[in-house]
Amino acid sequence: MSTQQGMKPYVIGLDLGGTNSVFGIVDSRGEIKATTAIKTGGYDSAEDYVEACVNALQPIIEQVGGIETIKAMGIGAPNGNYYNGTIEFAPNLPWAHTCVVPLAKMFSDKLGVPVALTNDANAAAIGEMVYGVARGMKNFIVITLGTGVGSGIVVNGQLLYGSDGFAGELGHVIMRRENGRPCGCGRKGCLEAYCSATGVARTARELLATTDRPSLLRELNPEEITSLDVSIAAGKGDELANEIYEFTGKMLGEACADFAAFSSPEAFIFFGGMTKAGELIMKPIREAYDKQVLKIFKGKAQFLVSGLDGASAAVLGASAVGWEIQ
Amino acid sequence: MSTQQGMKPYVIGLDLGGTNSVFGIVDSRGEIKATTAIKTGGYDSAEDYVEACVNALQPIIEQVGGIETIKAMGIGAPNGNYYNGTIEFAPNLPWAHTCVVPLAKMFSDKLGVPVALTNDANAAAIGEMVYGVARGMKNFIVITLGTGVGSGIVVNGQLLYGSDGFAGELGHVIMRRENGRPCGCGRKGCLEAYCSATGVARTARELLATTDRPSLLRELNPEEITSLDVSIAAGKGDELANEIYEFTGKMLGEACADFAAFSSPEAFIFFGGMTKAGELIMKPIREAYDKQVLKIFKGKAQFLVSGLDGASAAVLGASAVGWEIQ
Numbered sequence: 001m002s003t004q005q006g007m008k009p010y011v012i013g014l015d016l017g018g019t020n021s022v023f024g025i026v027d028s029r030g031e032i033k034a035t036t037a038i039k040t041g042g043y044d045s046a047e048d049y050v051e052a053c054v055n056a057l058q059p060i061i062e063q064v065g066g067i068e069t070i071k072a073m074g075i076g077a078p079n080g081n082y083y084n085g086t087i088e089f090a091p092n093l094p095w096a097h098t099c100v101v102p103l104a105k106m107f108s109d110k111l112g113v114p115v116a117l118t119n120d121a122n123a124a125a126i127g128e129m130v131y132g133v134a135r136g137m138k139n140f141i142v143i144t145l146g147t148g149v150g151s152g153i154v155v156n157g158q159l160l161y162g163s164d165g166f167a168g169e170l171g172h173v174i175m176r177r178e179n180g181r182p183c184g185c186g187r188k189g190c191l192e193a194y195c196s197a198t199g200v201a202r203t204a205r206e207l208l209a210t211t212d213r214p215s216l217l218r219e220l221n222p223e224e225i226t227s228l229d230v231s232i233a234a235g236k237g238d239e240l241a242n243e244i245y246e247f248t249g250k251m252l253g254e255a256c257a258d259f260a261a262f263s264s265p266e267a268f269i270f271f272g273g274m275t276k277a278g279e280l281i282m283k284p285i286r287e288a289y290d291k292q293v294l295k296i297f298k299g300k301a302q303f304l305v306s307g308l309d310g311a312s313a314a315v316l317g318a319s320a321v322g323w324e325i326q
Numbered sequence: 327m328s329t330q331q332g333m334k335p336y337v338i339g340l341d342l343g344g345t346n347s348v349f350g351i352v353d354s355r356g357e358i359k360a361t362t363a364i365k366t367g368g369y370d371s372a373e374d375y376v377e378a379c380v381n382a383l384q385p386i387i388e389q390v391g392g393i394e395t396i397k398a399m400g401i402g403a404p405n406g407n408y409y410n411g412t413i414e415f416a417p418n419l420p421w422a423h424t425c426v427v428p429l430a431k432m433f434s435d436k437l438g439v440p441v442a443l444t445n446d447a448n449a450a451a452i453g454e455m456v457y458g459v460a461r462g463m464k465n466f467i468v469i470t471l472g473t474g475v476g477s478g479i480v481v482n483g484q485l486l487y488g489s490d491g492f493a494g495e496l497g498h499v500i501m502r503r504e505n506g507r508p509c510g511c512g513r514k515g516c517l518e519a520y521c522s523a524t525g526v527a528r529t530a531r532e533l534l535a536t537t538d539r540p541s542l543l544r545e546l547n548p549e550e551i552t553s554l555d556v557s558i559a560a561g562k563g564d565e566l567a568n569e570i571y572e573f574t575g576k577m578l579g580e581a582c583a584d585f586a587a588f589s590s591p592e593a594f595i596f597f598g599g600m601t602k603a604g605e606l607i608m609k610p611i612r613e614a615y616d617k618q619v620l621k622i623f624k625g626k627a628q629f630l631v632s633g634l635d636g637a638s639a640a641v642l643g644a645s646a647v648g649w650e651i652q
Contacts, residue, residue, distance in 0.1 A: 138489070139488050139489040139493075153588070153589075155481050155482075155486055155488075156481075156482070156484055156486075156487075158482055160481055160482075160588075160589055161482075161590075162465050162481075162589050162590025162591065163464070163465040163590050163591055163592035163626065163627075164590055164622075164623075164626060165590075166590050166622050166623070167465075167588065167589050167590035168587075168588070168590075169587040169620060169622075170587060170588065172587045172620050173584040173587050173588075174580070174583075174584060174618075175503070176503070177501070177502070177503075177580070178504070185620055185621065186621065187618070187620070254500070254503070257500075258499040258500060258584075259588075261494075261495040261496060261498045261499050262479070262486075262493065262494070262496065262499075262585075262588050262589075263479075263486055263488050263493050263588075264487075264488025264489050264490055264491075264492050264493035264494075265488065265489055266489035292500075292513070294495060294498050294511055294513070295511065295512065296490075296492050296495075297490075297492065300489065300490060301489075
């Protein structure tokens with residue numbers, strides 16, 4: 001029986017986002033064997049949501065050979081707490097924004113397999129360790145650059161959860177103690193307020209408003225500029241857009257220098273839409289890091305872009321949480 | 327044989343400082359059974375130093391019943407690398423300032439017991455876990471406030487060494503990115519430049535020079551003011567001296583708020599001479615932390631002063647490294 005269990009070839013991954021819930025059935029090499037999705041909203045209760053999920057899962061579970069082939073399920077979710085298997089007060093989830101939902105247990109009860117849950121950035125870090133560029137690494141930091149800035153920190157081969165399950169909020173270290181930008185967390189000067197996709201767009205608006213320098217970005221309605229617009233303009237050689245990436249990368253590199261003083265990782269791995277800007281963002285990150293980091297750490301850390309396929313990266317990360325269940 | 331080994335009741339601790347090398351033979355409760363010391367300097371080579379150490383140790387080893395009663399030896403040393411058991415390019419050690427000394431192996435070869443070595447702040451953290459206020463804790467950060475600011479970070483019950491053995495240099499996170507004070511590390515704005523004993527004395531000199539406010543500290547030669555003088559003046563109700571502690575504590579509290587975003591510890595433990603100032607320093611630390619920390623961490627961490635006896639704290643920390651050898 002235990003041998004058979006050891007041989008179960010698949011895990012289910014659930015990337016639980018504010019809009020969509022995407023499922024994948026994944027093998028140990030990170031190959032997605034079957035996939036499906038439902039809308040995350042539109043349910044009055046967590047029970048209704050879980051039931052809709054299980055209904056959507058049944059056909060793809062059958063497709064890979066039935067529930068007997070499934071070792072476990074992993075969930076990456078906003079405000080996910082690994083220790084308790086709960087989603088706690090997630091502002092973007094109508095059925096979880098005022099309460100603590102024991103989502104791991106609810107899925108486990110319905111499906112009859114072990115279920116683990118963590119936040120999306122931690123899931124990304126586990127994904128890199130299991131299938132991505134961090135295979136074989138024991139100390140690394142994944143930084144997710146999306147609507148916000150998240151992080152998953154691996155130390156001694158283990159995800160750093162801290163005393164309460166919420167460690168690794170590196171988007172909320174303070175980078176500007178004077179005149180810092182307001183952050184969504186209610187404080188000022190956080191890394192996220194500058195280096196998220198939203199932060200990049202804001203940097204663009206600020207530079208356009210406070211200078212009269214020419215830029216392709218002036219053709220757009222300032223309120224509608226996104227980090228993608230900045231990336232496209234920079235790709236066309238727009239100087240102002242390039243400067244925005246240099247500003248953003250410099251701050252990320254300086255932040256990483258502080259993170260090195262904490263856990264001395266062998267790699268920093270960047271994950272999420274903004275990494276599509278490639279060297280536009282990675283080069284200033286590396287340069288600022290090399291300039292700023294403490295001498296004993298110089299030249300030791302690699303700077304990498306996620307090795308998980310963009311479109312399915314979050315599902316892969318979530319599924320990897322399933323493989324990590326002991 | 328293995329049972330007998332399991333019962334060996336003592337470890338040797340060596341607190342290897344720039345001036346003195348202090349030894350203690352310690353039982354599992356942290357009681358020091360015998361102690362001795364030699365000068366650290368005055369030796370041409372590491373071999374000579376180790377031989378002098380072993381000669382000094384022989385009588386106290388006999389005193390506790392011979393080498394058969396010794397399970398292991400732990401060393402806390404500047405620039406100590408746990409992974410390699412080496413001291414690397416330690417500027418204050420004449421026999422180690424230009425080279426890598428395999429000190430753990432050298433002691434182990436001479437004494438015939440396992441020897442482990444780490445830096446002094448990490449030794450303090452292990453000491454708190456084994457004998458001090460962190461007993462039973464799995465996630466905490468020790469911050470040493472001395473000539474410099476050091477740190478030992480414990481995560482999942484393990485010291486955080488990182489990829490190279492040098493993790494936990496929290497004295498060198500940047501707290502002032504504009505107009506930062508020069509730090510001994512060659513950079514500017516580090517926590518250590520403000521919150522070490524040296525930093526506190528410098529804050530005093532700056533305040534005395536840039537204001538004409540009255541203070542007991544004006545009776546002293548500015549160049550000779552120490553953090554102890556500031557503490558004494560503050561204890562007498564000197565307003566300026568109190569302000570210096572408030573400034574220092576505020577910065578430490580803000581730094582701890584960033585550290586919480588990293589590893590979400592259950593406690594911050596302060597260690598070293600400056601903690602003698604008691605609430606003068608601890609109160610502003612707690613207040614700044616409560617004001618600055620991310621909402622999800624609010625009210626979760628304790629702020630403690632080291633539970634190791636002041637005079638022998640460093641030796642106890644070093645000895646605890648010996649108990650941790652598997």
